[in-house]
Amino acid sequence: TGNTPDTATQTGGQAGVKVANDEPGEKVVIGFSAPAADHGWMAAISAAARAEAEKYSDVELKVVEGTNDVNLQISQVETFINDKVDAIVLLPFDGAAMTPVALKAMKAGITVINVDREFDSPFAARSTVLGDNYGMGVSAGTYVCEKLKGKSDAVVAEIAGIDSLPLTQDRSKGFADALGECGLNVDNRVAAEFTVESGEKAAANLLQAAPRIDAIWNHDDDQGIGVGAAIKNSGRSEFFLVGGAGSANVMREIKADNGLHKATVVYPSTQGADGIRLARLAVQGKSLGDLVEVEVPRQVELFAPVVTKDNVDDYLPTAFES
Amino acid sequence: MSENTATAAVAPTSGPPDGGRARRAVTGILGSAAGRNTGLVVALVLLCLVGVITAGDRFADVDNLLTILRLASVIGVVSVGMTFVITGGGIDLSVGAIVALSSVWATTLATQSVANDAHWSALVFTALAVGAGCGVINGGLIAYGRIVAFIATLAMLAAARGLAEILSNRKTQIVNVPGFTAFFDASVLGVPVLVIIFVVVAIVGWVVLNRTTFGRRTFAVGGNPEAARLAGIDVRRHTVLLYTLLGVCCGIAAVMLIARTTTGSSTHGVLYELDAIAAVVIGGTLLSGGRGTIAGTVFGVLIFTTLSNVFTLNNLSISAQAVAKGAIIVVAVLLQQRLARRGDT
Amino acid sequence: MSENTATAAVAPTSGPPDGGRARRAVTGILGSAAGRNTGLVVALVLLCLVGVITAGDRFADVDNLLTILRLASVIGVVSVGMTFVITGGGIDLSVGAIVALSSVWATTLATQSVANDAHWSALVFTALAVGAGCGVINGGLIAYGRIVAFIATLAMLAAARGLAEILSNRKTQIVNVPGFTAFFDASVLGVPVLVIIFVVVAIVGWVVLNRTTFGRRTFAVGGNPEAARLAGIDVRRHTVLLYTLLGVCCGIAAVMLIARTTTGSSTHGVLYELDAIAAVVIGGTLLSGGRGTIAGTVFGVLIFTTLSNVFTLNNLSISAQAVAKGAIIVVAVLLQQRLARRGDT
Amino acid sequence: MTSSGTPLLSVRGVVKRFPGVTALGGVDFDVRAGEVHCLLGQNGAGKSTLIKVLAGAHRPDEGELRWQGEVVSFDNPTDAMRTGVAAIYQELDLVAGLSVADNVFLGHEPATAGFTRRAEVRRRTRALLERLGHPDIPADRDAGRLSAANQQIVSMARALSRDGRLLIMDEPSAVLDQDEVRTLFRVIRELTAQGVAVVYISHRMEEIREIGDRVTVLKDGRTVATGLPAREVRTADLIKLMTGRDLEYAFPGREPLDPTAPVVLTVRGLAASGRFSGVDLTVRAGEVVGLAGLVGSGRSEILEAVYGARKPSAGTVEVDGKRLRRGSVGAAVRAGVGLCPEERKSQGLLLDQAVYRNITVSTLPAFARFGFLDSGAERVRARELTTALDVRPPGVDRAVRTLSGGNQQKVVLARWLLRECRVLLLDEPTRGVDVGARSEIYELIRDLAERGVAVVVVSSDVEEVLGLSDRVLVVREGRVVHEGPAQEIDESRVLDLVMGGTAA
Ligand SMILES: Nc1ncnc2c1ncn2[C@@H]1O[C@H](COP(=O)(O)OP(=O)(O)OP(=O)(O)O)[C@@H](O)[C@H]1O
Ligand SMILES: Nc1ncnc2c1ncn2[C@@H]1O[C@H](COP(=O)(O)OP(=O)(O)OP(=O)(O)O)[C@@H](O)[C@H]1O
């Protein structure tokens, strides 16, 4: 299929570019379910998915109440199955817990696109769009290593997100592993809840716990606003801050280079939108542009790049406004 | 709360005083049961009407109704247990955490290997035992430690969820016990086993609350604990039993959730406490104790689940859903009150 | 809950029956005030000891103590308001949602531009007005609509958070009103403005609850609403006032949160209802109404904040924190009870 | 007594309906300034409902009230209080947790800019308590911790603090002893001398003779006679008006006690620190033992300690020779002990639950098989008892809250009559019970005794203790100061002992 040449490599980077795949095809009804939009990134996920669906005249999107109760999310998917939608884009609260119902949907002939948190059965989804949580931690850790090169006694702190989520574990593991490569380790770790307020609270306590810090990695830029406020309150500035997820706010700060944020690791909030696209293409039997492959691939793992002053302009357009 | 109680004192609840006795007794019971729940029935019917009007066949479809029931059954079982505790003058904030802990404990590798070696019911027993254990601790702290129920169960909420995280190492544990899955995935005459469990729990709950000495004592303990004590009821022991019963219900709910998700996880059951208490209270059970109805609770659960189903079918914006939900709760309660009052006179 | 009340009735709690009257009165008041809170004071001191032992200077540092106080102040203001509502026999689950809605409404572009054009206090007034408005609706539904407080405020919880999301379009709204930020970021003699606000709210709360007719009536309305009515108190109006007062406190908390985080957001104030109720109840206010203490509430808030500070200083895993928290709550309450009882006899 | 001119308050055709009951079906009467107007009527006749209508606590469905000739309508208690009506309700209406002084001035606190003037509140409370003969009640004490009698005094102080022109008292003497009733009467006389009108309700005929000027009799919610001269009208006539029957209560005849009857209850050296000490008590099967004493002398606490509801600091309790575990109600109940507590509302009743459930709550296993209740049988037995005790209205499915005070008392009593007890402890069993039902209760107690039950009765009505008991114990300040057969002691001797021999 003839694609217009497009150099953007990031998913979502093709926004506004007219390609053949965008030509209206048969009508596709897509159900979308995600966890509760209790923080900026998650809210951005749903918003991006909606916006993506708006672009296609042949897509009808059904978005249901976000929930952190797997029982409710299961019943939402069951409702989609009853409704005989063509595809379901599912960002599960808990990937393993949503596997049985996703299998059921697949068996009913519905194209399931799994987003962000992976199912534990390869048969549960036609295709999977994954953010790379472990890779995110690795990217952040590698960046911190680079910046602190040679300071073996450097104090590194970590402000994690909701600690009970597997994705948080993956991020932390990646971070610790990468730090280990250069002989550093996480000296202080606190967890927040992805919200501004919890970030402020966690950071305020963290700053007391560690009298001297060289670098902080904060998993989530939305909670990062609170982290920033706490740092400002404490009047400290001996360290630099690496963000996570990649909100527009933080990118603007990085660009201006006037704050503690020196970098952020992107965790694309466009995954939901990608899911919608893949669902539409898969149902319509189209393939992914830029690939020679005639089918939509099984799995798309998104890259978790580090955004710094130098490359921030590339990422700002797709960053989410938290 | 208190205002409500005060006014309730003036609006009594019995049938006509001068009719024949037998007739009076019968109409009294039926009348008050129907009268108490008419509002809820009407609210549920209205909700269904909205469902049919807005979503047509998609709502009235058998599959959809089964989806509603399946969704209702997990929280329903917890709510039935909660009805007992609240009727007995208590409250339990730890139900969600107990569900999580039970689900994790019942799906550890150790339990699963026992279940695979011996019988899958080992998994079920583990869940029930963990639930019961947590209930005993709750009840013991409240009855013998004399810690206010709110605080004791809040402590349990923190502790049980923390323990669940430690046990599972915050990983979702996948169940691999074929017998278990086969049993709970089945349907009998088209009705899923989960729904049957809920129906059985509700019926047993109703019978126990309304037809046994245990139930009668629950009303007494909740209505006036001092009077109950002086009437010779062992109020403390009874309190422990009530929380244990609720713990067992949480264990059952955990089993159901394991079956539904094929996993045990420390994130299961988040905010179940609020959902269950809301269903119980909207059903007409007094938060201050002494009055409780299982039928009302079941209606409460169905109203909440139907509501979210209708929302799902209608593709409503998520924030608008929340606002609508708030408004609908208020309307349902007002309806319930007005109609219940009329049914009384 | 009820068990507690029941046993309290049997364990007599007054001073010696034959002592001198004046002496008895004086020791009675002092004794019961100190006695009521000794347990909490001891718990807090123990906690601080643990902090000093495990974290040494990092804990005892002035900056750290100010951090604790700053963390305590937002939830502290809400808890003071909650003390009134619970003492008056009610409960409010919607405080967190009201904080969120107020914070969002006060930071919309429209409000911010008014604040920048006129005076930054426009932002503060908006937050207070929104809080008060939500409180009036809560109180009205409860007092005049006769909806159980639990349900009415649960509905408000859903509706207010939904509205906050709609208003903010689920984006975090950053505040850009220099005067506002400058004012609230300041310190007076080393004490941050936020802490001063908390102290002022607590003192005003104490005076109102203990020294004014409004406060006396709050006890009466919560302790025995029927008696209050017969004494000529307009119980319904009073109820509305109580929820409004709490709403205003939520507005204040929203302002503090805006100042602290420089943002308004629909995710602010999550689970404040639980934190505030827990602080109030652990402080010794009866959930069933009629007895309440602002001092106890302040201790309750400090205990919870110090706890999480000590945990963080010690770099404890979150799950272990949860388990420890559960255990510590139980110990604190038991301590409080034993000591309070001894203080009384 | 001023009989001239318009009455202070006149009541015409007042009707008040509750769902399912017409509590007042047309009440007419006048109250004149400066008189004591007594309301008489059986339990459930509508007296309390009437005074709630007069005090603005209930709104009448029909009828009119005139205040000094002007039609008034009281929408709430505040309206009535502003007009000049103050009331003491039958059910104590104090707020536990608030101090005595706060209770007295609740709703009309003297205040400056919203701040209560606490010194003034305390001073005026003390003055009122002094006037009521109770300077001993501390104004700072939590009202919930006072005895029932002292709470009643505080309620009176509260009513007086309103400076009303019409004071309504609903059975104020029920929890008072004779001495305190005398003080009450003195205060009433002072008030009437100042032109205040008093509406007085009591089931005790002799009080009405002593303090009343005129009498109005209610029966089934209607006025059956009004304006009768309180001193002249014959008791038999009043009872006939009230009940429609000729009957006066009398104590049933006593069979001489069988001296060989086995001892059922043995109490030795029972003590609770600071309350009572050294209590010895033996009761034989078929014997009725009365405990006489002043209010607050510790009789209730002795009963509670025997029953295990209060942990004694020393002493033993045996039933049929078997020692009971200390401080365990369960053990006592299993051994066949029953207690009919003093405060029916807080200790006795499940107010929102049906009559039959209140009656059977202590006897549930008797109606159950494998834990399943036969509620039909429960209702049948409950109905028998409510009929025997003449509980009105008769339905056993009615919530106890909707019964009148006296009828609630009968329900508590019925609970223990139902249970086949070995020992029955009765604390003020006839408080608030009307004349007719009183003699029925006496009959029942004697019946029980004849069937071999050991009965202990506490009562502040000395006549009742003497008339009912085989043996009498007199308690003063937590000690038994006299023990002996009831025949060998008379009322004045008991009063003498009770007061500590001062009147000897
Ligand atoms: N809130 C209520 N709801 C329903 N019925 C009520 C209520 N209050 C009173 N009644 C009924 O009204 C009637 C009159 O009761 P009331 O309390 O006035 O009697 P009373 O004359 O004061 O009796 P007592 O001497 O026992 O105090 C009774 O039949 C009672 O059951
Ligand atoms: N829980 C309590 N706390 C404080 N004081 C109490 C308590 N219970 C009883 N008292 C006091 O103990 C004394 C004895 O009370 P009790 O009720 O036993 O007397 P009584 O002889 O039975 O009098 P009554 O005729 O009123 O029943 C009273 O002065 C009362 O105030």
Ligand SMILES: [Mg+2]
């Ligand atoms: Mg009466």
Ligand SMILES: [Mg+2]
């Ligand atoms: Mg007594």
